[in-house]
Amino acid sequence: MAVSQLPHRSVLYMPGSNARALEKARQLDVDAVILDLEDAVAPDAKELAREQVTEAVKAGGFGYRRVAIRVNGADTEWGAADLDAAISAKPDAILLPKVESAETVQKLAARLDDAPETRIWAMMETPLAMLKALEIAKSSPRLEAFVLGTNDLLKDLHAQFRPDRLALMPGLGLSLLAAKAAGILCLDGVYNAFKDEEGLRIECEQGRDLGFDGKTLIHPAQVSVTHEVFSPDAEDVAEAEAMVQAFEEAGGGIAVLNGRIVENLHVEAAQRLLKRAGAIAAR
Ligand SMILES: CC(C)(COP(=O)(O)OP(=O)(O)OC[C@H]1O[C@@H](n2cnc3c(N)ncnc32)[C@H](O)[C@@H]1OP(=O)(O)O)[C@@H](O)C(=O)NCCC(=O)NCCSC(=O)C[C@H](O)C(=O)O
Numbered sequence: 001m002a003v004s005q006l007p008h009r010s011v012l013y014m015p016g017s018n019a020r021a022l023e024k025a026r027q028l029d030v031d032a033v034i035l036d037l038e039d040a041v042a043p044d045a046k047e048l049a050r051e052q053v054t055e056a057v058k059a060g061g062f063g064y065r066r067v068a069i070r071v072n073g074a075d076t077e078w079g080a081a082d083l084d085a086a087i088s089a090k091p092d093a094i095l096l097p098k099v100e101s102a103e104t105v106q107k108l109a110a111r112l113d114d115a116p117e118t119r120i121w122a123m124m125e126t127p128l129a130m131l132k133a134l135e136i137a138k139s140s141p142r143l144e145a146f147v148l149g150t151n152d153l154l155k156d157l158h159a160q161f162r163p164d165r166l167a168l169m170p171g172l173g174l175s176l177l178a179a180k181a182a183g184i185l186c187l188d189g190v191y192n193a194f195k196d197e198e199g200l201r202i203e204c205e206q207g208r209d210l211g212f213d214g215k216t217l218i219h220p221a222q223v224s225v226t227h228e229v230f231s232p233d234a235e236d237v238a239e240a241e242a243m244v245q246a247f248e249e250a251g252g253g254i255a256v257l258n259g260r261i262v263e264n265l266h267v268e269a270a271q272r273l274l275k276r277a278g279a280i281a282a283r
């Protein structure tokens with residue numbers, strides 16, 4: 001099953017218990033939404049959230065936005081009913097929390113025969129998950145994305161948040177390497193201080209430069225900065241076009257553009273950027 005070519009720059013969590021937020025999901029300028037049944041929902045609201053989310057996904061109307069449902073873990077009292085409800089709703093993706101083995105993904109994949117379009121996303125948020133990242137990334141053709149859970153990872157590492165995300169780097173790196181090796185998407189974790197635009201920008205830029213495909217968000221106010229950072233700008237597009245052209249004019253050998261060599265690998269990256277810019281424009 002091919003990974004979606006649609007942009008995944010902004011992926012906004014919404015508490016499934018918040019009817020107002022679910023309604024807004026159909027209007028906000030986001031690439032994807034995660035309708036959450038797990039950590040954003042209090043225990044006494046779990047059933048309400050499950051009902052509201054299932055109903056919302058079945059009703060549709062999300063337009064170009066991709067829709068994922070995050071279920072509670074199989075080891076919780078809500079996990080089994082969440083999964084039944086999510087499978088019946090047929091969202092674009094079901095997001096499994098705290099995945100630590102290929103088997104967890106494969107078990108869900110085996111239940112998706114009646115939902116051929118539904119993909120699996122895996123939360124990568126524990127030390128063990130990081131150490132098993134490649135096994136998980138290659139677990140199933142249904143797996144489309146890793147979603148980093150940096151809050152849980154920091155908690156399990158007994159580490160402190162720092163703006164440079166030092167403690168998270170080994171885990172981010174392992175997840176990215178595995179995702180790229182398996183050809184799946186890799187979405188960065190959330191930035192908790194949702195009123196701190198500058199801090200968010202710095203973290204988005206770091207994530208983009210590391211190779212993430214986009215960022216998960218917790219508040220609509222985080223969307224525009226994220227789009228700015230994760231969208232190629234006009235200068236990037238012009239440079240990529242010039243590289244492709246210089247390479248073609250050089251007859252497929254090594255070209256030189258603005259004092260720098262351009263080889264086929266640079267052209268491949270330039271073509272990927274142009275494709276991404278095209279997908280964003282088409283959205
Ligand atoms: C953080 C919030 C609790 C703040 O909510 P609130 O105080 O209501 O914010 P505002 O008053 O500024 O809201 C303005 C309007 O925007 C809507 N809104 C707010 N947040 C969302 C949202 N996430 N999606 C859609 N719409 C949203 C409000 O309804 C207002 O609308 P209007 O009435 O029209 O003015 C809140 O933002 C929130 O709950 N955010 C989500 C938190 C969450 O999902 N957490 C769990 C995911 S993070 C995680 O678990 C990652 C991972 O597992 C890990 O381990 O790291």
Ligand SMILES: [Mg+2]
Pocket residue numbers: 039125149151152
């Ligand atoms: Mg988490």
